[in-house]
Amino acid sequence: MKGSGRANPVVVVHGGAWAIPEKLWKRSIAGVKAAAIQGYQVLENGGSVVDAVEAGLVSLEDCPVFDAGTGSVLTYDGQVEMDAIVMEGDTMKAGAVGAVKNLRNPVKLARLVMERTPHVLLVGEGANKFGEEHNIHQVDPDELVTEYAKEELEKYKKYSKTVFSLFNKKEQQQYVSSLSDLQSCQEADTSYLKATGLHQERPWFDAARREFSPSFLHEGTERGWVTDLMKWPCCGCALSCNTASDPGQWTRCRDDSVIQELPSFHKGHETVGCAAVDVNGKVACGTSTGGITGKMPGRVGDTPCVGAGAYADGHVGAVSTTGHGEAIMKACLAMQVISHMEIGTSPEESIKKSLNRMEERIKGFGGAIAVSYTGQVAALFSTDRMPWAYVKDGELHYGIHPGEHHVEPYVT
Ligand code: ASP
Numbered sequence: 001m002k003g004s005g006r007a008n009p010v011v012v013v014h015g016g017a018w019a020i021p022e023k024l025w026k027r028s029i030a031g032v033k034a035a036a037i038q039g040y041q042v043l044e045n046g047g048s049v050v051d052a053v054e055a056g057l058v059s060l061e062d063c064p065v066f067d068a069g070t071g072s073v074l075t076y077d078g079q080v081e082m083d084a085i086v087m088e089g090d091t092m093k094a095g096a097v098g099a100v101k102n103l104r105n106p107v108k109l110a111r112l113v114m115e116r117t118p119h120v121l122l123v124g125e126g127a128n129k130f131g132e133e134h135n136i137h138q139v140d141p142d143e144l145v146t147e148y149a150k151e152e153l154e155k156y157k158k159y160s161k162t163v164f165s166l167f168n169k170k171e172q173q174q175y176v177s178s179l180s181d182l183q184s185c186q187e188a189d190t191s192y193l194k195a196t197g198l199h200q201e202r203p204w205f206d207a208a209r210r211e212f213s214p215s216f217l218h219e220g221t222e223r224g225w226v227t228d229l230m231k232w233p234c235c236g237c238a239l240s241c242n243t244a245s246d247p248g249q250w251t252r253c254r255d256d257s258v259i260q261e262l263p264s265f266h267k268g269h270e271t272v273g274c275a276a277v278d279v280n281g282k283v284a285c286g287t288s289t290g291g292i293t294g295k296m297p298g299r300v301g302d303t304p305c306v307g308a309g310a311y312a313d314g315h316v317g318a319v320s321t322t323g324h325g326e327a328i329m330k331a332c333l334a335m336q337v338i339s340h341m342e343i344g345t346s347p348e349e350s351i352k353k354s355l356n357r358m359e360e361r362i363k364g365f366g367g368a369i370a371v372s373y374t375g376q377v378a379a380l381f382s383t384d385r386m387p388w389a390y391v392k393d394g395e396l397h398y399g400i401h402p403g404e405h406h407v408e409p410y411v412t
Pocket residue numbers: 016017018267268269270271289290291292301302303321322323324325326328
């Protein structure tokens with residue numbers, strides 16, 4: 001438990017936990033390294049931990065490779081709607097915004113909510129209006145949209161369209177006839193995928209076809225995408241068993257989770273986060289995101305929720321999370337990590353335990369960064385990759401793959 005004392009200052013950042021494609025690795029690593037340095041320089045120049053967190057996050061929000069600020073992914077109707085949070089450990093004050101538009105740096109607005117309102121979370125138009133009143137510059141929405149975000153939405157829509165077209169009775173009938181000489185559900189699935197070409201375009205459908213499980217069904221139903229898939233003949237043995245609407249038929253022949261294999265737009269993105277501890281052991285953290293591709297307009301994820309997207313307690317430490325927002329909210333992931341740290345568990349072990357619980361109980365995946373008020377630091381994830389970096393004791397540490405940890409001298 002906290003006494004008075006000094007710590008080794010640390011600024012740690014992450015750039016989102018998900019299956020980051022190879023073409024983005026280098027830029028993601030460069031982005032997190034630059035942001036950790038930016039945040040640390042603020043501490044070196046006498047700034048507060050909140051200033052350092054804001055600087056780290058602004059650097060990440062301004063880097064188009066990340067899903068926050070410029071580069072945010074798009075809602076189903078092609079809009080950028082962003083969520084952000086800042087929390088300060090000493091006072092345990094927090095400020096957050098949800099579904100805000102036209103802002104280059106939502107983290108700045110979140111900080112204003114913390115410092116200038118009696119509230120914790122403002123959303124939508126009210127949040128934007130509050131920003132205007134406090135001279136937060138609003139930008140043309142197109143300025144935040146990257147080609148990559150547009151492509152991702154197109155991919156997502158193509159997927160939805162394909163699935164929806166299968167609601168069409170005629171197509172389903174044709175498929176039923178083509179099944180007549182097939183021996184098993186498995187063959188039916190494969191044949192259908194081949195007929196539609198989906199097996200080439202979407203290797204994850206292959207995995208889904210093999211792996212459906214009760215947890216997948218549950219998770220997917222809550223997330224919305226299984227609603228479509230349930231009516232999709234090649235999923236589970238639904239059509240060949242002629243019980244498309246009966247989840248029991250799915251669960252009967254599947255027993256593993258496929259969440260890992262799902263496309264990135266269902267799982268999370270390059271959400272960004274930052275946590276810092278200064279020389280006096282003061283801590284703060286923040287998280288910022290455009291959410292997930294193709295989300296419903298108005299959807300607010302875990303990021304601006306205290307205890308889910310971030311948590312800071314001056315007696316313990318500070319945490320920022322990333323990953324599947326709906327799972328993180330239910331797991332209260334950031335608070336879980338802090339609770340473990342509070343009873344003396346190291347930040348690394350605390351993140352590990354919390355991610356394990358989220359996976360076991362909710363079938364959710366993600367990552368987190370944490371600092372303790374004594375200056376311990378950790379970055380861990382249960383997804384394929386998560387770019388992270390921190391500066392501590394004159395060194396810059398970073399990695400992106402599980403177990404990867406590079407160290408360089410910290411030079412400004
Ligand atoms: N947690 C974010 C959300 O669901 C996404 C992410 O972290 O990549 O909005």
